[in-house]
């Protein structure tokens with residue numbers, strides 16, 4: 029007989045606790061207020077005066093912690109300090125994350141301010157935190173490529189002030205916008221070519237042109253005009269621009285922020301050592317050497333190599349880089365990007381290699397130009413393909429994230445007494461189908477739909 033004061037009891041579910049090891053075949057979770065008070069294996073007789081959620085046939089996971097996402101504040105977006113998304117886009121992103129089992133999210137655009145979290149749709153149950161990359165070189169890199177979302181307050185902001193105000197991590201240092209990555213392919217290069225020629229090209233062509241002009245590491249001083257000419261002749265551009273002019277245009281679009289952004293990486297490593305906060309770094313071919321160097325020169329920096337499965341790498345390159353960074357104490361994060369089910373621009377090869385080699389510490393979504401496949405989709409795929417067992421897979425987006433980002437999540441990420449009652453209840457045979465989500469003890473998604481404000485408020489009164 030259960031005697032203690034309780035608000036909610038989840039019964040009869042398979043529990044994966046998030047520590048990387050523990051699965052309870054049939055178990056029950058006791059919740060009081062915002063916290064888990066007990067986890068009991070077997071079948072229990074729940075008290076009658078509490079909310080009972082029957083999870084029979086379902087799997088119960090810690091609420092997912094997404095340590096690398098964009099587009100979830102009303103502040104400047106991306107390391108390019110671009111204009112914020114429209115409010116309805118932001119609300120859609122928040123809803124999608126919550127409906128895919130995420131209860132805590134770190135928005136790593138890096139230049140948004142604390143009060144730009146608070147104004148996101150009032151009272152949304154997804155908990156959003158921000159990181160800071162407010163250093164001179166990172167702000168200058170943003171201005172060199174865009175900066176249209178930056179106002180006076182952003183330019184004057186410092187890392188010290190952001191940490192005091194509650195920023196949970198540093199970064200993202202560098203980004204696809206400032207370092208010739210995906211955002212150059214889907215946005216800046218097509219926009220520049222459209223402006224010059226009135227022809228809009230596909231991101232895959234933009235990526236191929238970029239590699240022909242500046243190389244995968246952005247270090248070719250001279251364009252491969254033969255390759256540019258070849259790409260030009262297979263495209264709609266052939267009658268409107270010649271190869272040298274196209275090469276100049278691509279170089280002038282990609283390169284202005286690059287050296288500033290690389291300098292920004294060093295400033296963030298330095299700040300991580302100084303303030304003792306975890307720091308998130310854009311990981312891709314143009315940053316690989318810099319990251320290896322910083323891991324050695326800043327041994328006390330708490331470095332996280334974000335999206336280590338970046339599409340700029342060949343599979344063997346990302347595996348050897350992850351192995352080398354990890355042996356220098358760097359946390360290896362991978363992102364779903366659009367490579368699980370969408371696959372518009374990205375494929376899962378690099379993610380598969382890193383998971384199979386056991387080199388992955390944490391899993392996030394990133395943003396990929398608005399395409400991001402859910403974390404649970406990726407975990408489901410990993411388990412199905414036999415790349416990981418269930419307990420280890422779930423830890424990548426729960427307990428491991430709490431360990432890597434304790435300032436954000438040391439009070440959650442595990443189904444264990446004393447932790448926050450942030451919980452996702454998913455289908456037993458398909459982890460990616462979310463049935464219920466509980467945030468700080470309140471049901472916020474019930475039977476696949478976000479609970480209305482009134483229902484959430486009522487639960488709060490009863491607590």
Ligand SMILES: [Zn+2]
Pocket residue numbers: 200202203204309310311334335
């Ligand atoms: Zn990035």
